[in-house]
Amino acid sequence: MASSQQQQQQKMGAWGKPRETSQAQAPLQSVQIDGRAVLKIIRHCAAFTPTPVTGELLGLDIGSTLEITDCFPFPTESHEQGSKNNDSDSVSADYQISMMHCLREINVDNNMVGMYMSSYLGSYQTEALIETFLSYQESLSRCVCIIHDPTSVAERGVLSLKALRLSDAFVAFYKNNTFTTEQIHKAGLQLDSIFEEIPLHVHNSALVSALMSTLAPAPELMSNADSDRLNLDASAQLEKNVEFLIDNLDDLSREAAVINQWQRQNMRNNQARMAFLAKRRAENAARRAAGEEPLPEDDGPMGRGSGPEPTRLSAYLIANEMNTFCNGIHSLTSGTLKKLSLASYLHGPSAENK
Amino acid sequence: MAAAPSAPSLNASSAAVSSVSQAHSVLALADELGAAQGGGVHVHPLVLFNVCDSFIRRSESSTRVIGTLLGTVSGGGSRVEVTNSYAVPHEEQAGSVSLDVDFHRTMLQLHQKVHPNEGVVGWYSTGLGVKVGDVLLHDFYARETPGAGAGGAQASAADGSGAAPATAAAVPQQSSSLPIHLTVDTGLTNGRMDVSAYVSSKLDVGESAPVGTQFTEVECMVTMDEAERIGPQLLSDAQTNKLPGEAEGLASSVSKLQSVVSTAVRYVEQVVNGETPADAATGRRLAEAVRSVPTSATLDFESAFQDNVQDVLMIEYLAKLTQTHMALADRLNKFSLPI
Numbered sequence A: 001m002a003s004s005q006q007q008q009q010q011k012m013g014a015w016g017k018p019r020e021t022s023q024a025q026a027p028l029q030s031v032q033i034d035g036r037a038v039l040k041i042i043r044h045c046a047a048f049t050p051t052p053v054t055g056e057l058l059g060l061d062i063g064s065t066l067e068i069t070d071c072f073p074f075p076t077e078s079h080e081q082g083s084k085n086n087d088s089d090s091v092s093a094d095y096q097i098s099m100m101h102c103l104r105e106i107n108v109d110n111n112m113v114g115m116y117m118s119s120y121l122g123s124y125q126t127e128a129l130i131e132t133f134l135s136y137q138e139s140l141s142r143c144v145c146i147i148h149d150p151t152s153v154a155e156r157g158v159l160s161l162k163a164l165r166l167s168d169a170f171v172a173f174y175k176n177n178t179f180t181t182e183q184i185h186k187a188g189l190q191l192d193s194i195f196e197e198i199p200l201h202v203h204n205s206a207l208v209s210a211l212m213s214t215l216a217p218a219p220e221l222m223s224n225a226d227s228d229r230l231n232l233d234a235s236a237q238l239e240k241n242v243e244f245l246i247d248n249l250d251d252l253s254r255e256a257a258v259i260n261q262w263q264r265q266n267m268r269n270n271q272a273r274m275a276f277l278a279k280r281r282a283e284n285a286a287r288r289a290a291g292e293e294p295l296p297e298d299d300g301p302m303g304r305g306s307g308p309e310p311t312r313l314s315a316y317l318i319a320n321e322m323n324t325f326c327n328g329i330h331s332l333t334s335g336t337l338k339k340l341s342l343a344s345y346l347h348g349p350s351a352e353n354k
Numbered sequence B: 001m002a003a004a005p006s007a008p009s010l011n012a013s014s015a016a017v018s019s020v021s022q023a024h025s026v027l028a029l030a031d032e033l034g035a036a037q038g039g040g041v042h043v044h045p046l047v048l049f050n051v052c053d054s055f056i057r058r059s060e061s062s063t064r065v066i067g068t069l070l071g072t073v074s075g076g077g078s079r080v081e082v083t084n085s086y087a088v089p090h091e092e093q094a095g096s097v098s099l100d101v102d103f104h105r106t107m108l109q110l111h112q113k114v115h116p117n118e119g120v121v122g123w124y125s126t127g128l129g130v131k132v133g134d135v136l137l138h139d140f141y142a143r144e145t146p147g148a149g150a151g152g153a154q155a156s157a158a159d160g161s162g163a164a165p166a167t168a169a170a171v172p173q174q175s176s177s178l179p180i181h182l183t184v185d186t187g188l189t190n191g192r193m194d195v196s197a198y199v200s201s202k203l204d205v206g207e208s209a210p211v212g213t214q215f216t217e218v219e220c221m222v223t224m225d226e227a228e229r230i231g232p233q234l235l236s237d238a239q240t241n242k243l244p245g246e247a248e249g250l251a252s253s254v255s256k257l258q259s260v261v262s263t264a265v266r267y268v269e270q271v272v273n274g275e276t277p278a279d280a281a282t283g284r285r286l287a288e289a290v291r292s293v294p295t296s297a298t299l300d301f302e303s304a305f306q307d308n309v310q311d312v313l314m315i316e317y318l319a320k321l322t323q324t325h326m327a328l329a330d331r332l333n334k335f336s337l338p339i
Helices: A004-011 A035-048 A079-083 A089-106 A127-139 A150-155 A168-176 A181-187 A206-215 A222-227 A234-289 A313-353 B047-056 B101-114 B134-144 B157-163 B225-230 B232-236 B246-273 B282-289 B299-330
Strands: A028-035 A053-062 A065-073 A112-118 A144-148 A160-168 A195-198 A200-204 B015-019 B026-028 B040-043 B066-074 B079-088 B090-093 B096-099 B119-126 B181-186 B193-204 B212-218 B220-222
Touching: A004 B096, A028 A035, A028 A144, A035 A053, A035 A065, A035 A112, A035 A144, A035 A150, A035 A200, A035 B047, A065 A089, A065 A112, A065 A144, A089 B101, A112 A127, A127 A160, A127 A168, A144 A150, A150 A222, A150 A234, A160 A168, A160 A200, A168 A181, A200 B090, A206 B047, A206 B232, A222 B246, A234 A313, A234 B299, A313 B246, A313 B299, B040 B047, B040 B181, B047 B066, B047 B079, B047 B119, B047 B181, B047 B232, B066 B101, B066 B134, B079 B101, B079 B119, B079 B181, B090 B119, B096 B134, B119 B134, B134 B212, B193 B220
Parallel strands: A028 A065, A028 A200, A112 A144, B026 B212, B040 B079, B040 B220, B119 B181
Antiparallel strands: A053 A065, A053 A112, A144 A160, A160 A195, B015 B026, B066 B079, B066 B119, B090 B096, B181 B193, B193 B212
């Protein structure tokens, strides 16, 4: 599942023509999305749960606001295998180009402004997403990624929609540095400085408002979403969250083991080198005393050290993801506690009556 | 509507429109057959949103927008779900319509790459009611729609199967209700946005060839469940600055529940006081609802409740602990060490 997501994301970045947007730009302050695009994203994500899906966002970049007016989905891997098999990259690029071409004909804003993807309980912080982001940013000066969690809507009646981008500081760091402990320390990179959440506004045209006022159900009636929201039992979702958290913890300790081993190796190498140098120096002193030519005092056979430090990026991302899960747990538990206290009031008097 | 005096006006009360150049007549009849179709047409809000958007984005020269409806058919063809749509560029001059067929096919292919189980189920146009040129368009879509049944496209079934091989598998059921013609009144003629669906059938007079096509209005429902989950407010307000969070949703749901319960209580009181005649069915439903609340001994409930609260609090505590650990590790820059 993870690998297909990665492929998909890489594929997304495969096509993108550079645009001439050379003028100095105000920092991106908000993202405005059409209700229609929200519906489309939600529908696409919900139709394929739990398979992760991705799509492209179209819209306009105006001043400090990025307007998302339309979007289209990318086909998922399994459906493509049925058609041409040889080069899925070119197939998807063809798909993208012809879709954009078609949308232009019916006067849709056909500027790429980013992408959307579904995530399960917030597991979106991957290296693949960062790579995709960077490849998008090569052709677009500003792009966002809309993250939608379809299970949250389906199971709890809560809309989970986020607009994310990579922070400028992180992009600069990513391009110029490697993720070693020292470099991260020097740049002062913190956990929460990788992704930036941008305030999301929803916009609807007057015609859509008219449509909804014609269609809107009586506001006092209970809908399915309401009964989902009032569901007292959140244990299944909590379990999933905790399960993911534990998985991540395992990953993190694996990462820590890797870095520990590297550090131990490094230390051992250093000690060996020191011993070698000390020995060489003593030898040279003896040689000089004997009037002989001293041997070169370089690192000798130990000079290479123990290789470069393993990248710390994945540990950062895992920790970030754990943070997301923890936040998810908080929102779940706070909601559940509220509902439970409500339920206890409801049950209290009736229980006393017996 | 350019209504011309027409020969095959079968029903005096119906508005009959005939288009001489096409040798077809369109009869928009008030429905009687609608009920016989069963199931009806279920339109998802996304389709209507798409229609509205494409109407706003129509080209300067055109007065209306037409497009393809995608969806699925179930229940032996009686229930049609319209789940998606796209606009198709077209040109309209007095009496003749030309549709960009290539565009329609390309777009269909692209859509089916993502949603392979959605097929063409009909077409839409903006405006109120059926218009003169619509017969041609409807015939075209009858050919494009796989499984279009007896009423719509008998004559064109042969070339229809050849024209759309890709979609043939998508909607296997034979259905007499396909294709559907959906009209959305974006002009708000009646002060509201009317959405109606029509199916067609050939009009036969004795032995001769069909003399016209009759459009019959069928039941058309908008399934709002999807939109309700997102929040109708979010989809109707011109601008929403903050997405509704969990707490707001819960508050609104609880107040809704409260109002529903108080309505039920008021009704029961009225019946008890003899103000409203009692209705057995409603009474049974109410009794069922009351019975569905589990009655448990106080102790059982108390312990189950406390267990649940403790579980939740425990998880909350663990999550907080994890976060604190990570925050500490982050600030101390010790991610290289195990936390």
